Amino acid sequence: MAESSSRSCSNGSPITSITQDHLFTILLLLPIDSILSFAITCKRFRALASSDALWESICRRDWGPNTVDALNSSNLHFQHHQLPWMRLYKQVSQLDSLSIHNLTYPDTELALPCPRASHSLNFVSDYLVLFGGGCEGGRHLDDTWVAYIGKDFQKILNWQKVNSGIPSGRFGHTCVVVCDFLVLFGGINDNGSRQNDTWVGQLTCHETLGISLSWRLLDVGSVAPPARGAHAACSIDNRLMLIHGGIGLNGLRLGDTWVLELKENLCSGKWREILTYPSPAARSGHSLTCVEGTRIVLFGGRGLGYEVLSDVWVLDISESYLNWVQILYELPNIPGGVSLPRVGHSATLILGGRVLIYGGEDSQRHKKDDFWVLDISAIPSITMQPSTLNSARILAKMWRRLKATGHKPNRRSFHRACADHSGRYLYVFGGMVDGLVQPAETTGLGFDGELFLVELLLQL
Known part of the structure; x- marks a missing residue:
């Protein structure tokens, strides 16, 4: 033949x-x-x-040029040979395991951020930037910490505390990266007051003065989303910030969706509400992740009745008519044997355009330590109307549990995670750990100060 x-x-x-x-x-x-x-x-x-030339172009098409450039850059640093793009594409599509490395050594004399939860953690310009959060005693934090990553992904990090004084201390805020700037919105302070301010932060490295982070309040005009905390956010196409839900005034959970359009050089911005029907129910502690450049994936959270959710919704901003579409599926049909409903998890875009979901907690506040890949591209078509996925084959591609080796972190929720430019390395910091006796007793909360690295296991 x-x-x-x-x-x-x-x-x-x-x-x-x-x-x-x-x-x-x-x-x-x-x-x-x-x-x-x-x-x-x-x-x-x-x-x-x-040919490598074709498969490198396919990777650029399917994963984005920034991801491929980052992979090429790290490969030149470590191995100095051509990446096997066809084999790499296959490995990423069939990814089934990852390795965890501990990057926290309490005995060191280096200064370390204190344990916290509901903070923000971002990877910007080869640096990790950590801001705010809540800590023991129900207090908010107003400190900012910066650590240089560079090309050495598994080294002990030298955290540097940056005193900027603004934004004010808070937890449950969101912070995303847009064009190497940080864009922060909302949050809650010690008095329970919700915020709806929008800030832009810029990281600067001086040869003599070291690292500095400057923040300025963004001019958004007279329209802004209602004040909130414990909402979700993501950046889109280096020009937009999308937020959804959260806990508003008087503890009411919200179900609204807002988009911030940023002007050139991030000198100003304009908020507008996206009104669609149907739309995700009101919730807090959920996640938003942008995949394929234009699709936003919403997962989980805690609903109005305090129930923990497992629903998946997709919003495609490239469509002329914006519409949330629910991806319906039956939990018992998902391979892996572990229930997925959770709140306070992290959901991070990784290499291959998939979402890596880690940790969180269930309705009994039991913390989780499992890793799941959510692959929206496995769904044959996402139409204007929801449809139930009954195919075991499709569900096995849509949801895949990964095996984890190496360091064993505590089970946690309300931690934060971010990926490097390639999406192969994921950094996780903080969160709440098991030890809660009574949900109403804040003194029973256990806060974690561990930083660890999650590496996708690939044979390059």
Whole structure:
């Protein structure tokens, strides 16, 4: 059969008259299955469809150019040879395990951030930036810590405390990265007061003065979302910030969706509410993650009746008519044997355009330590109307539990996580750990100050 296919390529088949550059362009328009089918037709096409140049371009198409550039940069630093892009693509699509490295050593003389939860943690310009949060005694924190990562992902980090004085101390706020700037919104202070201020932070590195972080209150005009905390947020296309839900005034959970459009150089911005029907129910402690550049994935949280949720919603901002679409599925049909409803988890975009969900807690406030990959691209089509997924094969691709090796962190919730530019390395800090006796007693809360690294296990 292969011999016959080889002859057909050399016997003047019309496709053989197409130049290699044009074939390359055509292949980049095809799904992966079609490219693999094309590769088995003859030796010439197999060589083209298996080339590193083509698969690097496919990775750029499917993962984004920033991810590929970051992978190339780290590869040059460590190994100095061409990445096997076809093998890498396959490994990422079939990812089933990760490794955890402890980056916290309490016995060191280095200064460390104190234990906390409901803070913010961001990766920006090769630095980790940690701000605020709540700590023991029900107090908020107003400190900011910065640590340089660079290319050495597993080193002991040297945290530096940056005293900026603003924004005011808070917990349950959100902070996202837009064009190497930090954009922060909302949060709750010690008195239970909700905020609705929007701040822009810029990290600066001086040869003589060291690291500084400057914040300024963003001019958003007269319209802003109602004050809140424990909401969710994500950045979109380096120009937008999206928020949803949270706990508003008088402890009322919210279900509204707002988008902040930032002007050039982030000199000002404009908030507008996105009104859709249907839309996700009111909740707090959930997550928003932007995948594929334009799709926002909402997962979990705690609802109006204090119930812990497991629903998944998708909002595609590239559509002219914005609409939340619920992805319905049956929990018992998900492989892995562990229930997924949770609140206070982290949901981070990782290499391959998937969402890595870690930790959180259930309705009894039992903390979790499992890792799940949520892959929206596994769903055949996301239409304007919700539909229930009953296919075990699709659900197995949509939800996949990963095996974890190495360091064993405490089970936790309301921690924070962020990924490096490649999406291969994930940093996790803080959170609440098991030890709660009575839900109403804040003194029974256990706060964690551990920083650890989660590495996707790939054979590069």
